[in-house]
Amino acid sequence: MTLMILAVCAFVSLLVGIIMEGWPKGAHDGLGIVASILLVVFVTAISDYRQSLQFKDLDREKKKITVQVTRDRQRQKISIYDLVPGDIVHLSIGDQVPADGLFVLGFSLLINESSLTGESEPAHVNSENPFLLSGTKVQDGSCKMLVTTVGMRTQWGKLMATLSEGGDDETPLQVKLNGVATIIGKLGLFFAAVTFAVLVQGLFSRKLKEGSHWSWSGDDALEMLEFFAVAVTIVVVAVPEGLPLAVTLSLAFAMKKMMHDKALVRHLAACETMGSATSICSDKTGTLTTNSMTVVKACICGKIKEVSSSEETSSFCSGIPDFAVRILLQSIFNNTGGEIVTNKDNKTEILGTPTEAALLKFGLLLGGDFQAERQASKLVKVEPFNSAKKRMGVVLEIPGGGFRAHSKGASEIVLASCDKVIDSNGDVVPLNEASFNHLKDTIERFASEALRTLCLAYMELGSEFSAESPLPSKGYTCIGIVGIKDPVRPGVKESVAICRSAGISVRMVTGDNINTAKAIARECGILTDEGIAIEGPVFREKSEEELQKLIPKIQVMARSSPLDKHILVKHLRTTLEEVVAVTGDGTNDAPALHEADIGLAMGIAGTEVAKESADVIIMDDNFSTIVTVGKWGRSIYINIQKFVQFQLTVNIVALIVNFSSACLTGNAPLTAVQLLWVNMIMDTLGALALATEPPTDDLMKRSPVGRKENFISNVMWRNIIGQSLYQFVVIWFLQTRGKAFFHLDGPDSDLILNTIIFNSFVFCQVTYTRLLYLEVLP
Template structure:
């Protein structure tokens, strides 16, 4: 087999001689890793290149559309960067103009080179304002939230392969799900049979079966299946254990219910006698096995979808095992009276048939051959079968699935079933699951009808035709992998929803890979899924259960909300800190918060807050609202109302304490002192207390009044909150040498706590205000169409934010350094001129 290829169909035995680093590909990867380490040691990073061995792909090079949250964070990061730069420049200009007017206009002082240090100080103050304005903790919050969610999702049977799929699921609007194993238990059992014109509705009615037909039926089931499929006795009081293909296990269980042994039939026909095997595929909807006959000739045993196999049958065993011709009338009667009633009961119907190729004296259901047929000519081989019987296989709906689908529908997610089963079976299962309701007028189509409806007269698929179907389509039966792909692509490319549908798809087979790859989020089955399907997926369901998809939606929405919580808290602190630094610098020629104090505040609002708010557990309330959508602002009007409202309260308190706090507390003013004072310490401590209590407010972003609800379910949050509070006490009381603080009295501490608790009470007042008090244009983070086209391989929003803010800071520092170098040069030149003039 050529490197990079995948097995799509067939069966084989394989001898594994080496795995991991002992395989050829592993040896190559080891050598590549060693070479990269050697180059890194030499500092030759530029020569590193991506390699592709054994068919592996470099995922970073894949050109996929950015996720919803990534696009919004990128846009928000740019807005914050522009805002911070503008405020920083405004601060520098105001300080420079104020100093210039006071110095050169009011005091009429002559310019001196030493005065340039003042201007350099103004530039440094502007850089400080810019650093405070940029939320350095945003990338940390995103990373922590995703990493924490991915770890927790493992316990909910979701193995996340691509991080962005986690938050994308939070915005999912449609799920196209398989039936078998996902909505059902995938423990199949034959519960009805039609053999020799006798319909058996229970296992007790299976017997008796005419000996000739029974022998052929048992051989057909036992031989025409993978020998790895078998039914093993269960433990005490447990059902038999099914190993291998579940449909084949159901048929093998049927043989056991006839009090016969399928293993004996297999021993009488070892695999060495197999002449040709037609493995099951979605186009044929059947499989067959050719074995040699004693005395010459061949037996062809086949099974497949009943209504399709019946069209290829020319004979059937009637009452008493008498061979009869299968006329068109009998075929239609079987479909109407046997197959459709079984399907309406939610049963999967399988037709079992056989055909003989003999060398002499052929019967009417046999074919005379002189030599071995050309087995590749399927049209000539798969015809003129003799129907041995039809069985109805029950695959019970998982008990938790109806409730899970109801939660999805409440959450604004449309669930569609895409299956290869009979349309009546699919409709019955969909009704049991809750996808369909008796009073619904939704569409239930077969793949053939779906294809006819979406193609024009030139047999070309038209998006307009798909848009006429998919909004009402709930079940697609007898579908091929191509039908599934066309449906997913049509929903994603549709213009019906201006926000664009976000589609999740489940699949387990190799043929599902195109649809899994096309979907916004692809779910592969961890148990029944093939390696090709898993490779094409974003998330692997380790239990093959639909309810695990609902948990993925829950965690995805929790990621989105965690980022929003952090932003609500972060932007409030940013607005307050920047405003206080700017106005304080303008009015007092210095920021009311010292550099080391700002560092501590940055630590609270960035690292610790991101860790606390990004680890909140999801609640069932997340599924009671509709998806945010692709164009919904990241910072909503409600969040902006909370940010502005809390910022107003905190700024009023800070400036009141700054300019009247000494009178209120009856202490000496520290506005003009360069040494630590209780006055400025109270300002700093109150700001931190308000920030800490507002962190509790930030836990709720949807207008909930009880901000303490569930607070003790997250030990990380209250652990960090209490630790920060204790550290603040230590800083105030014992950190005077490092944090420019002075110990406070009990009364002063009570005042600081009073103003801090006031943020909680003020938050209740803000919640009572209508959201329309904030204009909609003030919401931040809407999608930029140009940004959505950026590939995922480019820097993440957090990286982009950090790099751009860092570049701005470094560029301003370079300007300052160049300015200083110019001043030093001018000073040296002035000194040299004076020396020359003196001489």
């Protein structure tokens, strides 16, 4: 609207000027306003265009989704955009269905179709109801799907074709700044109206003194037009329309740079909010650790053995009965969601989660043959792993008749379902107290060495089992305990220390055994002497009053369920009023990611559901990258504070100078073209200079901003008021004493003085910008 008013003002100025003074003298002011308008428009347009290109790049990165398919009899990873009808897609819990297709083979498959149908109840998909639609999500189970339709021909594609892509929501900071801009704009409108009224009143008074109030010339019309132009430009200068541009530039610049630092920002607000974070609830696996798991210890038939990749099979298997090795290999190769394939280069590749891959690698080390084991028995039923049961199971039809169930999962849970064990002779014997205590001590010992433990068990079912029957929950025979090592990532301990010095508390929330969690947390520097570690079942039994006292001290939560993580985050945000960032990679992390102020999903290990619930995707799954995101967030906040400080000072000085001068002397020293020029420079180049400054390590030595701190701090008000007074005094001195000080005399003295005033005003801004850029002013 302001540009439209200025355009009308420029047209009238050109028309009256050319009629009264001729071309080109009469067109100077009008053309100056036109030039300023064009510059503002083109600079904004170019900036918006560049920003749109950046968002296209970000969108392209966001769409880099891979799926596992069987094609040309090979299981392989391909881009979702390379899917074609006829591909067999492998889906598991948390995956998004990438195309329309038909159910081929699967177990306990539940599909969440709420994104398409709005139905909250999941649909059971099987051979009787075989249709799978793109955009839906796998809530439970696993399957293989035959792709029938891809792209815009799918149901999801047809739905997307009817929607126009919406713009990005304004960030909380933009909302605050736009509120400030609105208030200043109203003040500017008031000052503009008063200035115009005072100038017009001065003209009328002069005409009355001259006795020519009834006779008006073209010069008088031009003077009235100049008064109107000054009033309009006071509004233009008063409204800090450069603030949205500065915020956008700063966020777009930060988002682009963060891409190089392995962080993909999905929502603009996350950039600035991360700078205010006071607490990080981090997952363990893949974030604090490398997520490249290896079995390093195992307890089979009561014997604890070290596992080395260089070790010969005979060395590990010595002393272990053949029956125990056979049943162990059958459990490893059949009770798994992973797979071992041979690629085109005849190299063996292990597909699946890191835990599954570690067990499969262990099976190969024992001399097992994956394909032979899979073909030796028929898979009858699969109950995939989920976070509630913390175990998974399968039922096999054994050659010669009968069925056998295999179970694996969290050691304490699976061991509690066992009443028998394989002894050192390979015989199945009752699990007595001594054997139970030995296995329990082994679990604690492995956990204290920062090993993730899994218990493997089996059960003979006889010939009465039906595929519709659920897996038994008791009566299993314990095969053994395996300890899986997941090394802590390099640099995590240093990153946690940086967070502490920055006033950000780090908590580890994991589904692992509490001893494993404590060992890893100490190694990372998360668990201190003052903090406590707690298990999920204990946490969820606490009352509201107990939680309020307990949560500030919690540094580790082990054996946590998705609900525990959600409750912890909710209490931190609402009760303690902290700004909370949460990391996660699984479907079970989605509620906590959604509840947090900033959700950080893992780009490598993360499921599509987790990524969709997150604000930032950590492309390398590294905790150090989270610290980098926090550093950029703080940089954005401080950069915009600098720009606001700079622009409000300019606005206040321009308003006071023109208003006071108009009221006292009847003319404004800063003309319309001059104010427009300053406004353009301050909105564009000032924003570029101050809003795109990269972060420094010193930013992580400051305390976080928090949720309730005012955006314009007391120090900023001090600088704004101090600089405004200083600049006003300089300009007022030049206006009242300038002619005498510079010995100006003659017909052009007013013009020369106004030029000096304008240049002094500009140099004041240049000096002020430099002080802010060099951080001389806090």
